[in-house]
Amino acid sequence: KNEVEQSPQNLTAQEGEFITINCSYSVGISALHWLQQHPGGGIVSLFMLSSGKKKHGRLIATINIQEKHSSLHITASHPRDSAVYICAANSAGDMRFGAGTRLTVKP
Amino acid sequence: ETGVTQTPRHLVMGMTNKKSLKCEQHLGHNAMYWYKQSAKKPLELMFVYNFKEQTENNSVPSRFSPECPNSSHLFLHLHTLQPEDSALYLCASSLSTSLSYEQYFGPGTRLTVT
Numbered sequence: 001k002n003e004v005e006q007s008p009q010n011l012t013a014q015e016g017e018f019i020t021i022n023c024s025y026s027v028g029i030s031a032l033h034w035l036q037q038h039p040g041g042g043i044v045s046l047f048m049l050s051s052g053k054k055k056h057g058r059l060i061a062t063i064n065i066q067e068k069h070s071s072l073h074i075t076a077s078h079p080r081d082s083a084v085y086i087c088a089a090n091s092a093g094d095m096r097f098g099a100g101t102r103l104t105v106k107p
Numbered sequence: 108e109t110g111v112t113q114t115p116r117h118l119v120m121g122m123t124n125k126k127s128l129k130c131e132q133h134l135g136h137n138a139m140y141w142y143k144q145s146a147k148k149p150l151e152l153m154f155v156y157n158f159k160e161q162t163e164n165n166s167v168p169s170r171f172s173p174e175c176p177n178s179s180h181l182f183l184h185l186h187t188l189q190p191e192d193s194a195l196y197l198c199a200s201s202l203s204t205s206l207s208y209e210q211y212f213g214p215g216t217r218l219t220v221t
Binding site: 002004033035040041042043044045048086088094095097098099100 | 150151152163195210214215217
């Protein structure tokens with residue numbers, strides 16, 4: 001069993017829908033990262049959080065340390081949000097990655 | 108643009124070749140990382156350098172040889188690779204490994220071993 005589990009693996013949504021991607025982890029962490037990977041491979045860091053909630057534009061990330069669970073929300077989704085979203089648990093500098101959630105937003 | 112560049116972006120090499128991947132950052136970061144992303148598998152950490160010193164080697168075969176001549180440059184030397192080494196190789200940097208600093212990723216080098 002992977003130390004970082006994401007769900008769903010694949011997600012298709014219509015433009016404008018509210019999207020939630022979940023991440024559960026079993027290791028102790030110093031921070032939890034959400035990454036976005038577009039076709040072609042480049043990865044962009046979206047959030048790094050260790051407690052509570054962060055918001056950037058239409059993206060919101062939350063974390064519950066006690067439950068070892070984090071969620072990434074996208075409001076008013078758009079086709080340009082189509083990408084693979086990866087959750088990563090930073091455990092004392094050692095990053096453990098989830099398998100990723102492939103999101104497709106259709107116009 | 109994340110401030111981390113990688114060259115080449117694509118590489119095809121035979122199993123007897125020797126090649127090198129290059130990563131460069133001018134973000135003032137002191138930690139640099141090599142990751143491997145194989146098809147349908149999570150990212151795997153390969154090597155970590157902090158202030159030019161290798162701090163982690165994640166049981167990587169010796170046919171992969173990293174080099175960090177200074178805090179801005181990181182190389183991955185490849186020799187006698189196997190077809191299963193075909194993958195996307197990503198470089199990243201962060202301010203330090205000692206705390207949970209955000210990592211900045213390069214665009215990756217897509218390697219095909221024939």
